Amino acid sequence: MVQLSSTLLYTAFILYLIGTFFFGGSIRDRRKEREGKDRWSQLGIAVTIIGFLAQLGYFITRWIAAGHAPVSNLFEFTTFFGMMLVAAFIIIYFIYRLSVLGLFALPVALLIIAYASMFPREISPLIPALQSDWLHIHVTTAAAGEAILAISFVAGLIYLIRVVDQSKPSKRTLWLEVVMFCLITTLGFVVVSTAFGLSGYEAKFTWVDKNKQKDEMIYELPALVGPHEGKLTKDSADRMEPFLEMPAIINAKKLNTVLWSLMAGTVLYIALRLLLRKRIAAALQPWVKNVNLDLADEISYRAVAIGFPVFTLGALIFAMIWAQIAWTRFWGWDPKEVWALITWLFYAAFLHLRLSKGWHGEKSAWLAVIGFAIIMFNLVAVNLVIAGLHSYAGT
């Protein structure tokens, strides 16, 4: 069952990849009459739906194998988020029939699933705090809400790539490249982790933590930065020595991973720039040149309008109900909770600005990008960095 489950996930991944190419084909195909009615798009959406069903199969089989909904660790939650992203895309696609949305939404989903797969993938038993149906209700609804909001980002990104003037460098081109760089760095993380993972690299350190306790730490990437008073153990003696040693309060292993990802991202980015001989966003521009800007704007806004209530329900209301049952209080100002609140406040501000100040079009698109950045921050940084400082580190 577990084997079947991971095969299905793998299948879904490949299908999303193929779907991306079909959607790309539909843009290149000049013969098409109306948006979304051409053969390429039809194939694209069909493959995407089959991929989604495969991933649903992964989800169900894993649920059966584990005996609980597979949303209880970082890998499971993040892949579920990717699945919801595809689901949200399929729904929005059938409302608006915009093929180019697939060309951008599917790669984002692919990146997210690939990113998820870099974390321990085994099925873990539930610790007592997680043994609650409310937790599963909360997590799934929150992920669905975030995924719908992510579609807003995708549409906003399309809008920006189309509208930002690439003929001369400006603040807008710079920030758009920053967005591209972040996406590429995620890819960098996946590439580096996979490469060293396949080679089975392992370096074991002994180190001294901030309570002056001796401990061991295993690196799966060569250590650029080492832990506090870290020494390679005997069986790892041939491994690379770190260039720098970190103080005890910093989790050197995670920082090391971040550094590797940034390095790989930079290399990839520069290579792409050299290959394309222009900004990444400029290279993408021809793909979106036929997009109706108002439609992209409308989709971006509509996704927020649909996603905001779902997010509120899942990430705040259900979260509070569960927290009241499991942790005796519905709200505890834990970083994860605070960042959910921040996300919520941000999208509330977004809606008000749009409604009363008329922030449509480009401004709204930038806001959609920032909103997604906040969601990702909560998913990635709060789990890995901020919570890591606390005794309570989530799952």
Added chain:
Amino acid sequence: MEQVKCECGHVNPHGTAFCESCGKPLQDVGEKRLLDMRYEGSARRSQTYKRTIIDQIWAFFSSVKVGVALIVITLIASAIGTIFPQQMYIPPNADPAEYYEKQYGLAGKLYYELGFNNLYGSWWYILLIALIGVSLVICSLDRVVPLYRALKRQGVKRHPHFLERQRLFGVSRVNDPDDAIATLKERLAKQRYHVREEDGHLLAEKGRFSRWGPYVNHIGLIIFLIGAMLRSVPGMYIDRAMWIPEGETKEIPGTNGRYFLKSEQFIFETYQKGKENEAFNAAIDRVGNGMIAKNYQTNVVLYKRVGPVIAGAEPKLKKVKEYAIRVNEPLKFDGYALYQVDFRLGEPKAMSFQLTDKRSGASFGTVHIDLYNPKEEYDLGRGYRVKLLSYFPDFEFDEDGNPSTKSRVPNNPAFVFKMYAPDRPKGETSFVAIQQTIEPFGDNKYKMAFAGLETRNVSGLTVRRDFTLWILGIGGAIFMIGLIQGMYWNHRRVWVQRVNGELWIAAHTNKNWFGLKNELRRLLDGTGLTMPADRLEEGKKARQGGQAHGTA
């Protein structure tokens, strides 16, 4: 109050932008081609009166700009609060003044000195939330009343200036306008529009209730905020800790002596390889067998006191129920909830010693000492007895080098015994602590040989009662209803009017123009009527230098 009479005869409140009934612009709209339809042009207090201080405060708080600014400031402040852990998450025995500096260096020191260590409870953070609340109330009142009035009084017949200033607007020439209108009316009704007809003009409307969505959700938020504020009212909210060892019955704190709890047993289980679902093996291997917690559980019996509380007297108890308190499964009774939150395993409960002849090793009986309630003397019969001269539950030497106790919890029990035997009628004194024995008055014949330690588990429970929960629940529910109402429905109107032998069609929605346009296309399909043009898009194209395909 001044009022403005429109040429259609309707009397509008001062400050109205266009007539409530016919829509004729009352204020100079100048070259602006499209009307601002957001509040139906209604007269809002904040826009109309700006003289007195109250007017200005009203205008300040009803501005969305101010509301958004407050939201954004709160958002940024909240983010700052997550840079370092809040004070409630640092170890409870740490001194925050030192802790932040020691852990996070200069940044930590600064963080503490600026008061960010308790950010969410600080007066200014609470003030921010309160200001958002005030802003919510005022801005909603400022808009909802006039909006309600305007929507209620809107007429079917509209002034041409109103129609041609709508975002979706088109003019058609038809041979038989009566027939076209009849067809449209039927089709609109089929699309579940509520259609009103007056002198051959149509006003079709649906989803008006969605206009109240924002106000409903704001009311929900306000109720939620009130609920949150009420928690600081004494008695609304109880949060107490309770440590209860196995086998004991204790009063439940916060219940004024009305409820008692007996702990039968505390259970701690971990996941063991081989006993669990095989799918978990890999995870158990990675973390370590028996390292992943599976269950924290206290089996308890809840008692209620019967009769009045009499000081000093043993309470009379009546059993209410038995329950297994687990994480995620609190025991609930009478508005209280008891949660499993903590535990201490294997706390010493009783110790046994044997009175032993040091040389022969012969034993003369066992002394069993309850560490929480030791007896003064233990008679072993046949002339053997042991007196407990002193007892130090949590033994240490104080500053003067004298034995003393740190606490009343028997973490490190130590005893001074006096041992009597037929051949030692005056007794021998012995100091016994864990792993050590001191004989202060020279060599003894007898000793107290350690014969066993009895331990028990102690459960840490939290006692909660929260009378604000239902208010928060209602607030949350209303908020969700308002959100869904405002976001998943929209307010669409279609006007069909005869003007100088032409058929004018205008349409408006507060959201989702894409959907409205699709619907119009379906409505007009095959009628020969011109699809209204989106003049906002046209305007943009004209400005961008593209070609505008005009219809109007």
